[in-house]
Amino acid sequence: MSHQEKTSFASEEQERRYSLKTMLYLFIPSLLGILIFFVPVTLAGRTTIPLDHMVTGARYLLGGLDGWYALALIVAGAAYPLVTGNWRRSVTDRVFTVLKLLGVVAAVMALSGWGPALLHTPDMLPFLFGKLVIPVGLIVPIGAIFLALLISYGLLELIGILLQPIMRPIWRTPGKSAIDAVASFVGSYSIGLLITNRVYQAGQYSPREAAIIATGFSTVSATFMIIVAKTLDLMAVWNLYFWLTLLITFAVTAITVRLPPLARMDDEKSDDEPGVPRGRRLVTAWRAGLDAAHHAPSLMRSVALNFKEGLLMAISILPSIMSVGLIGLLLAKYTPLFDWLGLLFYPMTALWGLDEAMALAQAASTGLAEMFLPALLMGDAGFVARFATGVVSVSSVLFFSASIPCILSTTIPLSVGRIVVVWFLRTALGLLLAVPAGYLAQALAGG
Numbered sequence: 001m002s003h004q005e006k007t008s009f010a011s012e013e014q015e016r017r018y019s020l021k022t023m024l025y026l027f028i029p030s031l032l033g034i035l036i037f038f039v040p041v042t043l044a045g046r047t048t049i050p051l052d053h054m055v056t057g058a059r060y061l062l063g064g065l066d067g068w069y070a071l072a073l074i075v076a077g078a079a080y081p082l083v084t085g086n087w088r089r090s091v092t093d094r095v096f097t098v099l100k101l102l103g104v105v106a107a108v109m110a111l112s113g114w115g116p117a118l119l120h121t122p123d124m125l126p127f128l129f130g131k132l133v134i135p136v137g138l139i140v141p142i143g144a145i146f147l148a149l150l151i152s153y154g155l156l157e158l159i160g161i162l163l164q165p166i167m168r169p170i171w172r173t174p175g176k177s178a179i180d181a182v183a184s185f186v187g188s189y190s191i192g193l194l195i196t197n198r199v200y201q202a203g204q205y206s207p208r209e210a211a212i213i214a215t216g217f218s219t220v221s222a223t224f225m226i227i228v229a230k231t232l233d234l235m236a237v238w239n240l241y242f243w244l245t246l247l248i249t250f251a252v253t254a255i256t257v258r259l260p261p262l263a264r265m266d267d268e269k270s271d272d273e274p275g276v277p278r279g280r281r282l283v284t285a286w287r288a289g290l291d292a293a294h295h296a297p298s299l300m301r302s303v304a305l306n307f308k309e310g311l312l313m314a315i316s317i318l319p320s321i322m323s324v325g326l327i328g329l330l331l332a333k334y335t336p337l338f339d340w341l342g343l344l345f346y347p348m349t350a351l352w353g354l355d356e357a358m359a360l361a362q363a364a365s366t367g368l369a370e371m372f373l374p375a376l377l378m379g380d381a382g383f384v385a386r387f388a389t390g391v392v393s394v395s396s397v398l399f400f401s402a403s404i405p406c407i408l409s410t411t412i413p414l415s416v417g418r419i420v421v422v423w424f425l426r427t428a429l430g431l432l433l434a435v436p437a438g439y440l441a442q443a444l445a446g447g
Helices: 003-038 050-084 091-112 124-153 155-171 177-186 187-199 207-216 222-231 235-256 281-294 299-334 336-349 357-368 373-376 383-395 402-409 416-444
Strands: 041-043 044-046
Touching: 003 050, 003 124, 003 155, 003 177, 003 281, 041 050, 044 050, 044 281, 050 091, 050 124, 050 299, 091 124, 091 299, 124 177, 124 187, 124 299, 155 177, 155 207, 155 235, 155 281, 177 207, 187 207, 187 299, 187 402, 207 235, 207 416, 222 235, 222 373, 222 383, 235 281, 235 383, 235 416, 299 336, 299 373, 299 402, 336 357, 336 416, 357 383, 357 416, 373 383, 383 416, 402 416
Parallel strands: none
Antiparallel strands: 041 044
């Protein structure tokens, strides 16, 4: 064999090894990421995704220190805007800085039992601190560690091109946004928002696309839907509830993306998904995934970056959940504010001739404070009203006790005013669709 032939053979062999290494770089982290975020596993009689098992394990290991861990994050979150000077950026930042400081006070009260008795009823501080703050404080940093497996090694690019024909015409978002939606639904809205923010910062989402995903896809997880269904006594029709809620949530998103304020947002971005020649979608997706895997950073570097982002998001969210969430719960319980707000939704429920139309409208309005409140208020209602409540509490997506502070902690350009308008549209549209869905579920269930 000549020197030239040897060189050519060595070059081909090196390319073959390089391609195999790149394919392994695409497949191994991506498959591991899918396993951790999307595949339910049964451990100790409990079936959920491995990430949720990790969070449960971390909380078990912390024992009685889990509250102190959450308090430490809340204090750090309240101090962060003061230390960095971010509180000076805008009026919204100043307001939320004050609210975060109030969140520290609320957390201290929750942990110590100090303060007025009305704040320590099960549906107030204990609910916020135990059911929201501690789990979110664990799931965001832990989830961020493994997030690199999903978004840094080609899976996002591959899935994005495959799902372009579905996502772009219906929801006006790139195909890769399907990853965000699934991550929210099987994991946590906070994980979905973490993915969205990272992709937006990389220039792969426009401001409008990131806003659509944040307000339309970042729902509560399927596991939390089970809690809602149990509270509303809907487990007997769980499959109907699950699939109709999923359908209505994304149908509402398909409508709201075509209405202001989302429709008028800036749609420019620096890094769009590539166009696909006819008949070449699978090949193009494969090559895009391999190209991303080839240029991916080292695993340690990617994990470190995502963990930092996750930790910053966690300390930003938690103080706001404590303060804004508590204010919302107090307003819902002790003032007529949400009764008045419910009047705006009454036409959507009365349209279908529902006996409990007003009660449903008023309960739906409390979802702005906390998505679980409507379920607490409508637990003794008739089947159709309970079913519609369960659907709308999920399909509205946005609520002040957690998801709205989570969105505001990202770099996605959404103001509080815009978010509230989107919430109103989502709730109104959700009610229009959820009440007939309740009648359908009742008929199919033989009730």
